[in-house]
Amino acid sequence: MIGEPILRLQNIEMSFGNKQVLNGINLEVGKGQIIGYIGPNGAGKSTTVKLMLGLIEGYSGKIEIFGKDIADGDYTYKKRIGYVPETAELYDHLTAAEYLTFTGEMYGLEREEAEKKAYQLMFQFGLEHAFHQRLTSFSKGMRQKVLIISSVLHNPDLLFFDEPLSGLDANSVLVVKEILAKLAEEGKTVFYSSHIMEVVEKISDRIVLLVNGLVVADGSFEELQQQGKEGTLEEIFNQMTGFNQQVEIAERFVEIVKEGRVHE
Amino acid sequence: MNDFKSLRVLDAFRWIFEKFDIDYPIMRKLIQLKLTMDSRRIPAIFNGQKQKKEGNQFIKSLWLYLFYGLLLLTPFLFLRNQYMFASSILFTVLMFITITTMVSDFSAVLLDVRDKNILQPKPVSNRTLNAAKLMHIVIYLALLEGSFVIIPLAVGIYRFGIFYGLIFIVSIVFVSCFVVVITALTYLFILRFFSGEKLKDIINYVQIFLAVAVMVSYQVMAHSFELTQMNLQYTFTWWHVFLPPLWYSAFFEVLLNQDYSINMLILMACGIVIPLLMLRIYIKLMPTFERSLSKLMSDTVRTKGKSHFFEDWTSKILCRNAQERTFYRFASLMIRQEREFKLKAYPQIGFAIVIPFVMFFNEVRIDSLKEAMANENVYPLYFSALMIPTVVHLLKFSGAYKGNWIFRATPISNSKMFYSSTLKAAIVKLFLPTFALLSIVFIAMFSWAIIPDLLIILLVAIMMTLLSYVLLNGEVYPFSNSHELTQDNNTLKVLVAMVVIGAFALVHYLIAMIPYAKLIYMLILIIAVIVGWRLVFGEKKNHGHS
Ligand SMILES: Nc1ncnc2c1ncn2[C@@H]1O[C@H](COP(=O)(O)OP(=O)(O)OP(=O)(O)O)[C@@H](O)[C@H]1O
Ligand SMILES: [Mg+2]
Numbered sequence: 001m002i003g004e005p006i007l008r009l010q011n012i013e014m015s016f017g018n019k020q021v022l023n024g025i026n027l028e029v030g031k032g033q034i035i036g037y038i039g040p041n042g043a044g045k046s047t048t049v050k051l052m053l054g055l056i057e058g059y060s061g062k063i064e065i066f067g068k069d070i071a072d073g074d075y076t077y078k079k080r081i082g083y084v085p086e087t088a089e090l091y092d093h094l095t096a097a098e099y100l101t102f103t104g105e106m107y108g109l110e111r112e113e114a115e116k117k118a119y120q121l122m123f124q125f126g127l128e129h130a131f132h133q134r135l136t137s138f139s140k141g142m143r144q145k146v147l148i149i150s151s152v153l154h155n156p157d158l159l160f161f162d163e164p165l166s167g168l169d170a171n172s173v174l175v176v177k178e179i180l181a182k183l184a185e186e187g188k189t190v191f192y193s194s195h196i197m198e199v200v201e202k203i204s205d206r207i208v209l210l211v212n213g214l215v216v217a218d219g220s221f222e223e224l225q226q227q228g229k230e231g232t233l234e235e236i237f238n239q240m241t242g243f244n245q246q247v248e249i250a251e252r253f254v255e256i257v258k259e260g261r262v263h264e
Numbered sequence: 265m266n267d268f269k270s271l272r273v274l275d276a277f278r279w280i281f282e283k284f285d286i287d288y289p290i291m292r293k294l295i296q297l298k299l300t301m302d303s304r305r306i307p308a309i310f311n312g313q314k315q316k317k318e319g320n321q322f323i324k325s326l327w328l329y330l331f332y333g334l335l336l337l338t339p340f341l342f343l344r345n346q347y348m349f350a351s352s353i354l355f356t357v358l359m360f361i362t363i364t365t366m367v368s369d370f371s372a373v374l375l376d377v378r379d380k381n382i383l384q385p386k387p388v389s390n391r392t393l394n395a396a397k398l399m400h401i402v403i404y405l406a407l408l409e410g411s412f413v414i415i416p417l418a419v420g421i422y423r424f425g426i427f428y429g430l431i432f433i434v435s436i437v438f439v440s441c442f443v444v445v446i447t448a449l450t451y452l453f454i455l456r457f458f459s460g461e462k463l464k465d466i467i468n469y470v471q472i473f474l475a476v477a478v479m480v481s482y483q484v485m486a487h488s489f490e491l492t493q494m495n496l497q498y499t500f501t502w503w504h505v506f507l508p509p510l511w512y513s514a515f516f517e518v519l520l521n522q523d524y525s526i527n528m529l530i531l532m533a534c535g536i537v538i539p540l541l542m543l544r545i546y547i548k549l550m551p552t553f554e555r556s557l558s559k560l561m562s563d564t565v566r567t568k569g570k571s572h573f574f575e576d577w578t579s580k581i582l583c584r585n586a587q588e589r590t591f592y593r594f595a596s597l598m599i600r601q602e603r604e605f606k607l608k609a610y611p612q613i614g615f616a617i618v619i620p621f622v623m624f625f626n627e628v629r630i631d632s633l634k635e636a637m638a639n640e641n642v643y644p645l646y647f648s649a650l651m652i653p654t655v656v657h658l659l660k661f662s663g664a665y666k667g668n669w670i671f672r673a674t675p676i677s678n679s680k681m682f683y684s685s686t687l688k689a690a691i692v693k694l695f696l697p698t699f700a701l702l703s704i705v706f707i708a709m710f711s712w713a714i715i716p717d718l719l720i721i722l723l724v725a726i727m728m729t730l731l732s733y734v735l736l737n738g739e740v741y742p743f744s745n746s747h748e749l750t751q752d753n754n755t756l757k758v759l760v761a762m763v764v765i766g767a768f769a770l771v772h773y774l775i776a777m778i779p780y781a782k783l784i785y786m787l788i789l790i791i792a793v794i795v796g797w798r799l800v801f802g803e804k805k806n807h808g809h810s
Contacts, residue, residue, distance in 0.1 A: 055672050078675035085673075089666035091594075091743070093601045102597075105590035106674040134601075 005067070006031050006158055006189045007052070012061035014047060014213075021047050022059070023213040029191065029206075034184045036204030037193040040241055044213045045193040046086045049160045053083055065158065079107060082151035086162040086193075088143040092135035096122065096146050099135060100153065107154035114153060121149040125172070140167040148176065152183075159183065161192035165199065177203050201233035211241055268299050270403045284547050287392045294388075294396035295403070328756055329411040332361075351516050354416065355439060355509035360482050361412065362405065362443045367474045368611035368654075370401045372604050372747060374448060375467070377560050390554035391547075398448065405440055424520070431519055435512040435535070442508060442539040445546050450474070452549055455556035463559055464603055468610040475614025479622055481507070500527035511535030560603065572596075582688045588681045595659075595689035595742065604663045604747045609694060612651035616698050620644040620706075640710045642717040646769040648695075648702055649725045653761040655694055656732040659686055662743035671741050679740050684801040686742040687729050695725055716782050717772070723789035724768045730796050731764065 007029040014022040021044045029035055037045050050056045052063055054070060063070050065077045090099060097115060100122075104114025122131050125145045135143060144167045151159065161180075165173050173196075180190050180203055194200050200207060201221055209217035209224075217224055217240055224236050231239075238244060271292060281288045374397060413436060421429035450470060458466050504510050514531035517523045575596045579589040599605060623644035662668075671682060703718050736757065775781045 053673050055669055075675050075677065078673065081673075083669075083673045085669055087666070089664065089669065091598065091662065091664045091667040091670075093603070093664065094594075094597055098594075098597055102590060102594045103670060103674070106587065106670070106676070108586075108675070111590075 004031055005029065006065070007191065008062075008064040009048075009052075010062040010064075012048070012051065012059055012063065014044070014051060014056075014059040021213050022051075024061070025210075025213070025215055027208065027215065027218070029189060031189055032184055032187045033205045034180060034190045034203055035192070036200035036207045037191060037210065038195070038197070038200055038207060038237065039193075039210035043210045045210055046162050048210070049083075049162050049191070049193070053078070053081065053160065079154070080157040082154070082156035082159045084144075084147045084151045084159075084161045084164045086166075088140065088147055088167075090135050090143065090146070092138075092143075095132050095134050096127070096138070097131050100146065100150055103150040104153040107156075109154055117153055118149060121153070122146075125149070125175075141169060141172065144168055145172070157188055159188060159190045159192070161190065163194055164192055165194055165196060173199065197232065197234040197237060207233070209237070209240055216240055268296065270299070270407070271296060274399065274403075281395065284395075285391060286395045287389065290388055291392050291396045291399065294393070295400050298396070298400050299403070323407065326407060326411045329408055330415060333412045333415045349513075351513040352507075352509045355435070355512045356482060358409065358412065358436070359439060359443060359509060360478060362409065362440060363447070363478045364475070364611070364615075365405070365408065366401075366443055366447045367471055367478070368608055370404070371447070371451070371467075371471065371611075372607045373397065373401055374451060375557065375560065375603075375607065377557055390551040394550045394554050398444065402440070402444060405444065409436060409440060428516070428520060431515050435515050438535060438539050439508070439512060441543060445539065445542045447474075448553070449542060449546055449549075452546070452553045452556070455559060456552065464606075467603075468606045471607065471610045472614035472617070475611040476618045479615065479618045500525075500531075505530065505534055508535070511538075578692050582692070583685055585681075587676065588685045591682060592685040592689050595686040596693055598662065598743055599689060599693045602663060605658055605661070608658050608747075609655050612654050613694065613698050616648040616651040616695075617702065619647040619650065620702055623647055640714055640717075642706060642710075642714050642721065643769050643773065645699075645702055645706060645718070645721050646724070646765050646772075648699060649721070649728050649765050650758055650761055651698070652695065652725060652728045653732040653736060653757045655690055656687065656729055657736045657757065659683075659690060659742045660737055660739065660745045661747045662745070663747055665744050665746050668741055668744040671744070680801045682740060683733060683737065683742055684797070687733055691726060691729055695729070699725065716786065717776070720772055720782065720786055720789060723786065723793055724765070724772075726793050727768075727789065727796065728761065728765065730793070730800060732761070734800060 005028050007027070009025050009027040012022050012025040013020070025044075025048060037048070039045050047056070051059050052065065052070070054075075066080065068074060068077060070077060092099075094102070097118065100118035101111060101115045104118060105111060109117070119128065119131055122128050122145075127142060127145060130138065130142065135146065138146065144164070148161075148164060151161070164176060168176060177199060180192070184190055184205070204221065206220055207217070207224060208215055217227065217236075219227070221233060224233070225231070238246075274292065274295070278288050281291065376397070413432075417429055417432055420432055451467065454466055454470055455463065511531050511534045514528045515535060518528050518532050572593065575593050579592045579596075583589040583592050599609075621644070624641065671679075676682075699718075699722060706718070707714060772785070775785045
């Protein structure tokens with residue numbers, strides 16, 4: 001482990017009703033790492049992140065962030081966390097300026113400071129013209145950028161990004177990738193999930209693969225390559241999740257689509 | 265998905281819809297979907313302590329209307345052989361309830377744009393979409409009115425025979441049709457002729473206007489009979505043509521009393537022709553309605569922020585720490601900008617403005633105007649506080665309720681400050697302006713001497729806000745539940761509020777007779793408000809510390 005542990009999950013289990021979603025996750029994350037959290041749809045990635053933020057409750061096991069158990073009821077750890085949720089849900093009758101200032105202030109920033117910082121960050125994303133427009137009129141990528149900005153306004157030490165790249169165009173993806181790398185250089189810890197394997201492969205110090213609520217692989221890309229076979233992360237992902245039927249599935253899929261007659 | 269009984273009833277009218285070029289199977293599916301969603305609605309998780317069972321709250325609250333029907337309608341049916349008076353009162357009450365529900369609860373459904381993204385790309389015609397929306401409302405309205413009239417209907421049939429019952433049912437169908445269409449048409453015209461940001465405001469003003477208009481016409485209706493005369497004789501005047509309840513009362517007069525006078529026939533004809541004509545116009549314009557709705561989604565391009573100097577100023581006075589101030593401003597923005605919230609809240613403001621005057625002039629009818637003025641009668645102002653329970657309750661909801669993760673993701677020391685500041689914002693942004701307006705008029709009518717009374721009423725209103733929160737919301741995060749269709753029974757809340765407010769008004773009335781007692785009462789209220797607020801929202805000790 002490099003540096004002090006920022007985040008420690010011990011034997012985390014979680015179920016919704018009688019459906020077990022996480023089956024004992026153990027994870028330790030040090031300062032300044034970029035962790036790529038990957039896994040098939042429904043593996044429990046977002047659930048893990050929401051647990052760590054206290055958005056959902058009712059887990060068993062122990063979650064320590066900045067060395068403190070979050071079940072203690074001390075909310076202050078959240079001051080040093082930035083979060084981008086998976087779906088871009090915002091109070092969207094507000095303008096970007098209003099929303100960002102509001103979130104900044106909730107994290108303890110001064111009003112003017114929050115607004116100024118928000119504007120500058122929006123400017124960097126080329127969105128300054130939309131600063132005073134309501135979020136309802138924003139495109140998906142624009143909303144995503146607003147969320148990213150709102151998560152870093154207060155200069156947090158730990159970032160939880162749940163699919164931060166979703167909806168971003170190729171250029172913006174480049175920018176965000178760079179931003180993540182720079183933030184890690186500054187000693188921030190970035191914990192993000194993504195489905196774009198090429199990106200995860202390139203920018204992660206460490207990759208954690210979750211399948212059915214269990215960590216099945218954990219290590220740098222090189223380490224994963226040694227464990228499994230050679231190849232890209234995508235190929236490793238396919239192998240580890242025991243997946244090689246893409247051709248058959250696709251064939252059957254299209255067969256079903258073609259079935260029956262075309263409706264006029 | 266369940267197959268709902270109401271849908272099976274609708275099936276019987278399939279031919280009508282098809283006649284109007286509506287894709288019936290699709291419309292049926294859409295309504296089924298909406299009804300299913302209504303029945304699945306559960307309160308947001310982790311918001312508040314009590315977990316309600318999932319289910320359609322609206323339907324569960326219907327039994328109350330049975331009760332109202334009993335209260336309001338039955339006595340009139342015992343009058344003998346004079347249909348005009350009894351039935352017009354009955355229809356007035358019925359229309360009143362229907363229009364108010366329509367304006368304050370169903371407007372949001374009618375002007376809903378959320379499912380546009382989901383439904384518009386599918387091959388569904390605008391006409392069908394709109395019909396589904398309308399029928400969704402009609403089903404609820406039918407249930408509501410059904411429970412409302414069932415007892416009077418039974419009594420009516422028992423006393424006047426089955427033929428009476430038949431006319432009754434037919435006229436109720438016409439009345440409801442008339443109300444729904446007239447509301448929809450009003451919106452249609454606004455949507456048609458205005459656009460952009462302005463449109464959103466105008467819709468809210470129209471709602472206030474409708475609320476006021478309904479109140480006023482209710483009064484006019486009551487006045488069209490001279491109550492002082494013992495025999496309650498009805499005499500026709502030309503402007504009665506504009507009073508829909510009379511149209512339908514004429515049905516009874518003509519068909520049961522065989523009164524074939526020209527006046528009665530004209531009234532009856534209005535009752536049939538006008539709703540049908542309006543329905544016809546509406547159906548013709550329906551596609552335009554859906555198209556114009558998209559105007560509600562647009563936002564004008566702005567490059568400069570609005571200044572929020574009023575919010576800043578009030579937040580400094582009312583909130584103690586920075587977090588609370590932040591949230592106060594946030595809540596003010598939500599109250600000012602969220603259309604769905606405004607759609608439901610503004611009619612209440614309309615009522616709050618007009619009811620005190622209605623009450624005042626009722627008084628005037630009994631005493632003379634001079635006497636009423638001399639009395640410095642401020643008690644009607646208590647009626648403006650009736651809006652409070654409804655408005656406070658509305659603070660639970662938001663169209664973007666899913667955004668509430670932000671409240672939990674941010675470091676908040678005292679989560680009670682969420683509602684504390686939201687309630688403050690609601691008082692300042694909604695109640696204070698209304699009350700200020702009323703106060704000015706009342707001061708103008710009486711004298712400056714009523715200012716202590718006004719202050720007392722204001723304090724009572726703040727008390728009411730707190731009480732309403734404790735009784736109706738009692739949860740941690742505001743703006744965190746889905747609006748959707750009304751789930752709760754507004755009328756009951758207002759009724760309970762009326763009792764509480766009545767009690768306060770009574771105390772005020774008694775106090776006013778003792779010299780200097782008003783000041784002491786005011787002090788007691790101030791202390792009660794402060795202590796109450798502390799008790800409800802006071803900081804509890806947190807386990808951890810930073
Ligand atoms: N509120 C909920 N109630 C019931 N089950 C839930 C709830 N939220 C998530 N789940 C279940 O938990 C499992 C994990 O969900 P989660 O959102 O964590 O997946 P994920 O790994 O983030 O998937 P994706 O890659 O699609 O984002 C899924 O099977 C999902 O059905
Ligand atoms: Mg996910």
